[in-house]
Amino acid sequence: MMLGAQKTPIAIRGTSGKVIIVYSSMDSDLEAFSHNPTDGSLAALAFQLTAVTNYLNQRFLSYWVGLLFRQRTHQ
DSSP states (O other): OOOOOOEEEEEEEOTTSOEEEEEEEOOOHHHHHHTOOSSOOSHHHHHHHHHHHHHHHHHHHHHHHHHHHHHHHHO
16 A cells, blocks of 8 residues: 655745745655565665655755845845
8 A cells, every 4th residue: 555655845934034835755664665576676776766866856956945045135
């Protein structure tokens, strides 16, 4: 059974008071484990790497959006 991933809001507030909200989600450990094949193939590793990369990309982009937003409000 596959449960829907819970989305977590990440709020970025600029100095002018404007707020940008980005929703991100990660599979739970149990759900990610259910995707792992038992035949010893490497497909599970590719899935896990993709999930981690997506999470890191979201964190990286939210950081840069915050910096750009902050820089824009100071000009």
